[in-house]
Structures are given as C-alpha cells and as structure tokens.
Amino acid sequence: MEFTLKTLIFYGFALLTVASGIVVVTVRNIVHAAFSLMVTLFGVAGLYVFLQADFLAATQVIVYVGGILVLILFGVMMTSGRLEMRIHIERGQLLLGAVVAIALLMLLLAVIANTPQWKNVADDGTQLQPTTESIGTLILNGQFLLPFEVVSVLLLVALIGAALISRKEVRE
Amino acid sequence: MPDILSQGFFAQDSAGGNWAEEFVRNVIIPRLPEEAAAHFPVEFGMVLVMLGCAGLFAAVVPLLPLVLVLAERKVAARFQNRTGPMRVGPWGLLQTLADGVKLLFKEDYIPPQGDKLLFLLAPYVIFACSFAVFAAIPFGQNILVSNFNIGIFYIMAISSVIVMGVIMAGWSSNSKWSLLGSLRSAAQIVSYEIPLGLSILTVVMLVESLSMEAIVANQSGGISDWLIFRTPFTFFAFFIFFISSIAEVNRTPFDLPEAESEIVAGFHTEYSGMRFALFFIAEYANMFAVSAIAVTLFLGGWEGILPELAVFGGGFDILGGLPGFVMKTMGLVFLMMWLRWTLPRLRVDQLMNLCWKYFIPIAFFNILGTGIWGLIFPEDTPLSTGISIAIISIGLVQAYVFVGRSLGQKSQAQPSSA
Structure with missing residues (x-):
C-alpha cells in the first residue's frame, strides 16, 4: 500500500480510537472513562470520514458526544458527589463481558467476510460524492421509510414516558 | 478508490480541487529553481501551506475577542451613561491588551x-x-x-x-x-x-x-x-x-x-x-x-x-x-x-x-x-416574496x-x- 499523508492520518485516527478505547475499559475512575469515551467517539467519527460517510461522521459527534455522553456524565454526577468514583468489577461480570465481546467480534468478522464490496451510498466509482442527499432519498422514498417511522414512534414513546416519570404527582 | 486528500477530507459541492495543492502547484513550484521543482514533495508542501494558514487563522481569530471585549465595555458604558475604559491608549483602545498581558502574568x-x-x-x-x-x-x-x-x-x-x-x-x-x-x-x-x-x-x-x-x-x-x-x-x-x-x-x-x-x-x-x-x-x-x-x-x-x-x-x-x-x-x-x-x-x-x-x-x-x-x-418568485x-x-x-x-x-x- 502506498504510504501517503492520508494513510498517516488514518492510522493516527485508528490509534486514537483504539488507545482511548483501551483507556475506557481499563481506567478505574468512571468520569475519566467517560471523557476517554469522548475521544473514542471522535476517533470513530474520523474513521467515518475516511469511509466517505461525512454525514454519518457529523451525526456520530452530534448524537453520541453532544447527547448520549452528556447524559452519561449527568447520571454519574447526579448520583455521586464524590470526586473519586471507582469501578468495581466482579469476576462473573468479567467472564460475561468476555463472552459478549467475543460473540460481537465473531458477528462483526462474519459481516465483514460476507460483504462482497464496501460501497459509498452515492459512489459512482469516479468521484467522491456527498452522501446526505442520497441518505435522505433512501429514507423518504420508501426503501427505509418503515424503519424510519418505527424509530420515530419509539422516540415519541420514550419522550412521553420521560415526561410521565418526571411529573411531580401521578394521578391515581 | 478516489483519493480523499486531493479533494479535501469532505466531498465538496464545487468542482474545484484542493486549494492548498493549487497553491503549491501554481505559486510555489514555478518560483523554485528547476531541479528543486522537479523533486518538490507536493504533499509535504500542502501540509506546510495548510499548517501555515491554520497558524495565521489561530493568530488572527483571538484578536476578535480583543476587539469585542472592548466593544462590550464601551457599549455597556454608553448604556449606563459612563465613558468606559479611557486610560490605556487613546480612548482606552488598548485596555483589553493590557488586561490580556495582566492575565498572562x-x-x-x-x-x-x-x-x-x-x-x-x-x-x-x-x-x-x-x-x-x-x-x-x-x-x-x-x-x-x-x-x-x-x-x-x-x-x-x-x-x-x-x-x-x-x-x-x-x-x-x-x-x-x-x-x-x-x-x-x-x-x-x-x-x-x-x-x-x-x-x-x-x-x-x-x-x-x-x-x-x-x-x-x-x-x-x-x-x-x-x-x-x-x-x-x-x-x-x-x-x-x-x-x-x-x-x-x-x-x-x-x-x-x-x-x-x-x-x-x-x-x-x-x-x-x-x-x-x-x-x-x-x-x-x-x-x-x-x-x-x-x-x-x-x-x-x-x-x-x-x-x-x-x-x-x-x-x-x-x-x-x-x-x-x-x-x-x-x-x-x-x-x-x-x-x-x-x-x-x-x-x-x-x-x-x-x-x-x-x-x-x-x-x-x-x-x-x-x-x-x-x-x-x-x-422562488417575486410573487411569493411579496406575499411573504x-x-x-x-x-x-x-x-x-x-x-x-x-x-x-x-x-x-x-x-x-x-
């Protein structure tokens, strides 16, 4: 493989993702783990850019870093005021985690092996194309309309549930 | 696979190439002696140009808050019928600079x-x-x-x-x-x-x-x-x-x-x-x-x-x-x-x-x-704009x-x- 600047930046992102991922699972302080996860998610967004999925990269940052990670940190900070938050791992959990991780790895390897060709949604083979428009067309033109609507109903239900739980008084 | 770097990291709407590459090819290389130009590493030059621009940018943009902070103080002063900072420089124009230096120390x-x-x-x-x-x-x-x-x-x-x-x-x-x-x-x-x-x-x-x-x-x-x-x-x-x-x-x-x-x-x-x-x-x-x-x-x-x-x-x-x-x-x-x-x-x-x-x-x-x-x-017609x-x-x-x-x-x- 030709060694270009692109390769260098790619390996930079890969290293960033893997290293911070290792920090997430090994560090004892839960808040450090959460902030390290931020770097991991950023790294993954960078890898998406290399896969020519620009829209997905920005979505990754906006949803995971700006939304989910903030919620995780909120949860951590609201439940414990202490600066030193330690994670205790039981041996049983470790075993269970290993089983799940290996199963996931197998699944991913199977998917990678069985995909004949990786292709950008909008790729016409000659030039890099923006993906936003084709993603929108695919979702709203019927091919993925049903999953899209199901997800939106799911989110609505979650929203109503959250509003119900956070109400001060619940009517009998 | 298309080369991502030659088009920037994100797909672009306009058909233009990478500006840094254009700069290196059209501005820098013609000015070099012929032997150096033939072996000039374009990609390395692009990185230098990009870093240079980023450096320039990073130097210019912090000047913006320098202006805005002073503007805010002057605006606040007008709203409260004061004059605001007047001592450092003419009309207090260098006040933010002085504050910045103070914060450094x-x-x-x-x-x-x-x-x-x-x-x-x-x-x-x-x-x-x-x-x-x-x-x-x-x-x-x-x-x-x-x-x-x-x-x-x-x-x-x-x-x-x-x-x-x-x-x-x-x-x-x-x-x-x-x-x-x-x-x-x-x-x-x-x-x-x-x-x-x-x-x-x-x-x-x-x-x-x-x-x-x-x-x-x-x-x-x-x-x-x-x-x-x-x-x-x-x-x-x-x-x-x-x-x-x-x-x-x-x-x-x-x-x-x-x-x-x-x-x-x-x-x-x-x-x-x-x-x-x-x-x-x-x-x-x-x-x-x-x-x-x-x-x-x-x-x-x-x-x-x-x-x-x-x-x-x-x-x-x-x-x-x-x-x-x-x-x-x-x-x-x-x-x-x-x-x-x-x-x-x-x-x-x-x-x-x-x-x-x-x-x-x-x-x-x-x-x-x-x-x-x-x-x-x-x-978008004049009619729709008029109605709007x-x-x-x-x-x-x-x-x-x-x-x-x-x-x-x-x-x-x-x-x-x-």
Whole structure:
C-alpha cells in the first residue's frame, strides 16, 4: 500500500480510537472513562470520514458526544458527589463481558467476510460524492421509510414516558 | 478508490480541487529553481501551506475577542451613561491588551483537591471547539477555510462538543459553584440545541443543501432574496435561532451558568490567569461565531443588500464581500450586547419553559409551514416574496398592537393594585 499523508492520518485516527478505547475499559475512575469515551467517539467519527460517510461522521459527534455522553456524565454526577468514583468489577461480570465481546467480534468478522464490496451510498466509482442527499432519498422514498417511522414512534414513546416519570404527582 | 486528500477530507459541492495543492502547484513550484521543482514533495508542501494558514487563522481569530471585549465595555458604558475604559491608549483602545498581558502574568492556580488532568484539559477542549467552528464559516467570496458539503451540520456537531468541555471544567474543579454552573450550562445548551437545529432545518429545506457556500449562493439577489424574508416561517425561525444562540453562548438573559449573584462565576470559578483568559476568548469567539452563522443562514451572508450592485459585497472583488459580512455580524453582536444590558436574567424554570413549551413547538410548526410553502411555491418568485413580506408585515403590526394593548392594560391596572 502506498504510504501517503492520508494513510498517516488514518492510522493516527485508528490509534486514537483504539488507545482511548483501551483507556475506557481499563481506567478505574468512571468520569475519566467517560471523557476517554469522548475521544473514542471522535476517533470513530474520523474513521467515518475516511469511509466517505461525512454525514454519518457529523451525526456520530452530534448524537453520541453532544447527547448520549452528556447524559452519561449527568447520571454519574447526579448520583455521586464524590470526586473519586471507582469501578468495581466482579469476576462473573468479567467472564460475561468476555463472552459478549467475543460473540460481537465473531458477528462483526462474519459481516465483514460476507460483504462482497464496501460501497459509498452515492459512489459512482469516479468521484467522491456527498452522501446526505442520497441518505435522505433512501429514507423518504420508501426503501427505509418503515424503519424510519418505527424509530420515530419509539422516540415519541420514550419522550412521553420521560415526561410521565418526571411529573411531580401521578394521578391515581 | 478516489483519493480523499486531493479533494479535501469532505466531498465538496464545487468542482474545484484542493486549494492548498493549487497553491503549491501554481505559486510555489514555478518560483523554485528547476531541479528543486522537479523533486518538490507536493504533499509535504500542502501540509506546510495548510499548517501555515491554520497558524495565521489561530493568530488572527483571538484578536476578535480583543476587539469585542472592548466593544462590550464601551457599549455597556454608553448604556449606563459612563465613558468606559479611557486610560490605556487613546480612548482606552488598548485596555483589553493590557488586561490580556495582566492575565498572562497571573498565578496559574490549580485546585489541589480537584482532578488535575481534566482541569488542565478543559479550557483547551472549549477553545479548540470554538475555533473549529470558524473553519466552515464563509466570511466572503472564496474566503472560507473549507467548503464542507455538510457545513452547517458540521458546525452544529462541533459546537455540541463545547458542552463536554464545560462539564469537564465544572467537575474537575471540585467546587460546588463550578459543578452547579456546569450542570446548568449543560442542561441549557442541550435543550436549546433542539430549537436551534430545527430552525436551521427550515433554511436547509429551502436551500436543499447543508453547504454554507450553497446557502449564501441561494441568497444572491439582494435583500428580498435573503432567507429571512423568503417565507414568513423563516422569519420566525430567525428569531428562534438567534434567541437560542444567545442561550447557547450563555449570555444574558440566559447567563444562568455564570450567574454571579448565585454561583460566583459558574463553571470557570476556579480558573485563573491564562486558563481563565482562554474561557473568556472562547466565549467572545462563540458570540461572533453564532452571529456569523445567523448572518450566513438568514441575512444573506456576504451577499449585498442590492442585487448586482457594489454596495455591500458584490463589487468588492478583492475583499469578496467581507466588509458587508463583518458589518452585518457586528450588528447582531451589538444586538446581543444591547440585550445583555437591557434584560434581567431568567429563572431556571422560565428558561426551560421558554425552550420546551414555546420554541420547540413553534420550530416544529415552522418546519411544517416551510414544507407547505415549498409545495405551493416550488420556485422562488417575486410573487411569493411579496406575499411573504406582506404576511410578515401584518404579523408584525398585529404583534405590536397586541403587545401595546397588554402593556396598556398593565399600566392601567397598576394604580388600582397599588
């Protein structure tokens, strides 16, 4: 493989993702783990850019870093005021985690092996194309309309549930 | 597989190649001796050019807060019938510079009980994200760092990371004021991102592109082509966008995260010296950035008020509309300062009510309305603009009458209650 600047930046992102991922699972302080996860998610967004999925990269940052990670940190900070938050791992959990991780790895390897060709949604083979428009067309033109609507109903239900739980008084 | 680097990291809308590569090939190589030119590593040169530009950018942009801080103090002074800083330099023009130098020499205090690593890291996260936003803002014709095809979406993504820096700063300080401030700030930013995003969506629906360049190009026909006047819905969307951005950058009347009377200085209570200055610079840079984005999305970007005439923009070939853009942006920045010195601070519940019960439903209504408008007027014609401006004017008059009447009733009711 030709060694270009692109390769260098790619390996930079890969290293960033893997290293911070290792920090997430090994560090004892839960808040450090959460902030390290931020770097991991950023790294993954960078890898998406290399896969020519620009829209997905920005979505990754906006949803995971700006939304989910903030919620995780909120949860951590609201439940414990202490600066030193330690994670205790039981041996049983470790075993269970290993089983799940290996199963996931197998699944991913199977998917990678069985995909004949990786292709950008909008790729016409000659030039890099923006993906936003084709993603929108695919979702709203019927091919993925049903999953899209199901997800939106799911989110609505979650929203109503959250509003119900956070109400001060619940009517009998 | 297409080479990503030769086209920039993101797919671009315009057919142009990489500007750094063009610069190296057309400007640097012809000036070199022939032997050196033949072996010149183009890619390495590109990196140097890019780094040079980034360095220039990083040196110029912090000058912006330098101007804005002084402007804010002068504006505040006018509002309170004072003169503001007058001692350092003519009319106090060098005051901010002096303050900056003072901050450089201050003690760099790190709370011994806090989390040192995150405490040191937090200002850089906020600073880096604030400045990364500038990469996608078109300051003028061809004056932009990169024409991402997902421009505005990239800006939203990067600015949503600022929350992480705020939480980092608040938590690692190990101070109750900092933690309270950062939680408030995070709740506020996460909430107001929704109406912000939804009002951006109305613009994206009309332009049919996320690229900032395309959004500006869509408004090239003078003031009546600006997206704010294009439909009645974008008119409302502009106000929702602008007010939500004020909440995003934590300014009065939404400055609960820094409410001095309640939580000292919020998330940056424990910071001192240059680290505090970084927060300060980032805050003013953010203020300029959100104004610039509002101008780009709704007020025509660097395009002029009159079509094809060299009043603002258009004819300034060298500056590419930069003067007009800066003037419009500074106008919005002044509006923010005006609001700061006019309005009192909101309460937390009022803040959340405003966002969830008013802005978000109105923003959804705007999206629906823009969609229907797009179906009725698929092409932007003088007729549709005329109808839109008529509706906006009627709406404004109605609002004025309504507000006037309700104020009148209040002032009549007051004597009897007192």
